[in-house]
Amino acid sequence: xxxxxxxxxxxxxxxxxxxxxxxxxxxxxxxxxxxxxxxxxxxxxxxxxxxxxxxxxxxxxxxxxxxxxxxxxxxxxxxxxxxxxxxxxxxxxxxxxxxxxxxxxxxxxxxxxxxxxxxxxxxxxxxxxxxxxxxxxxxxxxxxxxxxxxxxxxxxxxxxxxxxxxxxxxxxxxxxxxxxxxxxxxxxxxxxxxxxxxxxxxxxxxxxxxxxxxxxxxxxxxxxxxxxxxxxxxxxxxxxxxxxxxxxxxxxxxxxxxxxxxxxxxxxxxxxxxxxxxxx
Amino acid sequence: xxxxxxxxxxxxxxxxxxxxxxxxxxxxxxxxxxxxxxxxxxxxxxxxxxxxxxxxxxxxxxxxxxxxxxxxxxxxxxxxxxxxxxxxxxxxxxxxxxxxxxxxxxxxxxxxxxxxxxxxxxxxxxxxxxxxxxxxxxxxxxxxxxxxxxxxxxxxxxxxxxxxxxxxxxxxxxxxxxxxxxxxxxxxxxxxxxxxxxxxxxxxxxxxxxxxxxxxxxxxxxxxxxxxxxxxxxxxxxxxxxxxxxxxxxxxxxxx
Numbered sequence: 001x002x003x004x005x006x007x008x009x010x011x012x013x014x015x016x017x018x019x020x021x022x023x024x025x026x027x028x029x030x031x032x033x034x035x036x037x038x039x040x041x042x043x044x045x046x047x048x049x050x051x052x053x054x055x056x057x058x059x060x061x062x063x064x065x066x067x068x069x070x071x072x073x074x075x076x077x078x079x080x081x082x083x084x085x086x087x088x089x090x091x092x093x094x095x096x097x098x099x100x101x102x103x104x105x106x107x108x109x110x111x112x113x114x115x116x117x118x119x120x121x122x123x124x125x126x127x128x129x130x131x132x133x134x135x136x137x138x139x140x141x142x143x144x145x146x147x148x149x150x151x152x153x154x155x156x157x158x159x160x161x162x163x164x165x166x167x168x169x170x171x172x173x174x175x176x177x178x179x180x181x182x183x184x185x186x187x188x189x190x191x192x193x194x195x196x197x198x199x200x201x202x203x204x205x206x207x208x209x210x211x212x213x214x215x216x217x218x219x220x221x222x223x224x225x226x227x228x229x230x231x232x233x234x235x236x237x238x239x240x241x242x243x244x245x246x247x248x249x250x251x252x253x254x255x256x257x258x259x260x261x262x263x264x265x266x267x268x269x270x271x272x273x274x275x276x277x278x279x280x
Numbered sequence: 281x282x283x284x285x286x287x288x289x290x291x292x293x294x295x296x297x298x299x300x301x302x303x304x305x306x307x308x309x310x311x312x313x314x315x316x317x318x319x320x321x322x323x324x325x326x327x328x329x330x331x332x333x334x335x336x337x338x339x340x341x342x343x344x345x346x347x348x349x350x351x352x353x354x355x356x357x358x359x360x361x362x363x364x365x366x367x368x369x370x371x372x373x374x375x376x377x378x379x380x381x382x383x384x385x386x387x388x389x390x391x392x393x394x395x396x397x398x399x400x401x402x403x404x405x406x407x408x409x410x411x412x413x414x415x416x417x418x419x420x421x422x423x424x425x426x427x428x429x430x431x432x433x434x435x436x437x438x439x440x441x442x443x444x445x446x447x448x449x450x451x452x453x454x455x456x457x458x459x460x461x462x463x464x465x466x467x468x469x470x471x472x473x474x475x476x477x478x479x480x481x482x483x484x485x486x487x488x489x490x491x492x493x494x495x496x497x498x499x500x501x502x503x504x505x506x507x508x509x510x511x512x513x514x515x516x517x518x519x520x521x522x523x524x525x526x527x528x529x530x531x532x533x534x535x536x
Contacts (some may be wrong), residue, residue: 026370030370032370062491100448156380159376159380160380162370162372162376162377162380163377163380163431164362166327166361167359167361169332170330170331170354171380171381171384172351172384173356173383213371214373216371217371217372217375217376218372218373218376219376219379220390236444245454
């Protein structure tokens, strides 16, 4: 019973955090195509998690630190490559994919060695809540605190940032500082989720889009809380589906895979509408 | 009101001096037009006055050097150029843009009644009240231009800088804008940059003619019409003087 409750709480909270990081990233980069997974933050955090486990074993504290560092390093790498290409929204996707490919390859390679020291390492590959232990609760609170502080500080500034860097500057919002703060909060928060539960893509991408579709606005003061609720519902349902429907048939499929199953087609539709001139 | 002394602006990329030592005073409660060919420094001048660029020399508004009074400046001065096209990818509606444009004067996290009242007042005047809940991507370029002007007006500024506000407007739209700016200038100081010299002569009382980052002429409209060499020199195009409704204007002569 206690395990089930913890698992429900963990999956909902992780869903909410990932959805909010998606809002921060999309608004601050003014790019509807990104989330922590697309930008390479997730795979960078995963690789650093594996590396740390390999050297020091699975200690939540050191692993969380390493994941946060890995997430930020890969985000920086993506930004540098994307700005080198053209800085457009599609350049960010391309740069993110290349960074993701790099770190995913390295992670797969590491996994062989890490599994010896930490048998559950493979669970992190696809994002699962099967390891909902009470000890990790304090670590889950860190991203919750980050995004809850970020919301009141950044929501209005991100709305202004939507008007363009020059306009934002004239209105008294420092575009670089706002972008840096959003990227830091989103990067740190999503990285910690990755080291606790693994790679869960697309929640951060889909939830803000559904929120914008539902209430027809770009106002982050409304979009962020609504996305958080949607992310909560989506990831909780995915996990519920995984342990109730899938488990008896095939054995438990990780929640992250189920989300990807729905998220990937969504991303494809998003890309297509973006390129046929229709704005989503 | 606005007083500029030996203003210089450099762009590191591509390494040009966009304004090369400009000194002038702009009259209060008037519409000033900044005209000149492409790359003459019109937009740069407006952005410098708005405090959006690093500059050498000095710009005084109400006797205060603007560098030291940016927070004050943000409340009393608006600059409207264009809205970043990416805003519509994230589903921004007109009202989202207008609310964000009130940032320097809006208090607190939530919108107040005053914020909404001011937005409705301005959008009624600009005839975009029916568009408030539409997405930017659904607007025509003429409607979008009105939204840009509205975004500058919603914080109720005393100084209004408009970068090519007549872009994308048809003849009727330009005529309306011309009359509207003149009405606004009873209480506001307005500086407009434009490519349309005919629009400028219909709208503005005071002129600044720029060419390659230098001032060719600054002064009242009627004096400029008397000595049309300045404008001919700036555009390297002959102009003729025509009379319309008892007013003289200069129009470019496209035939050679």
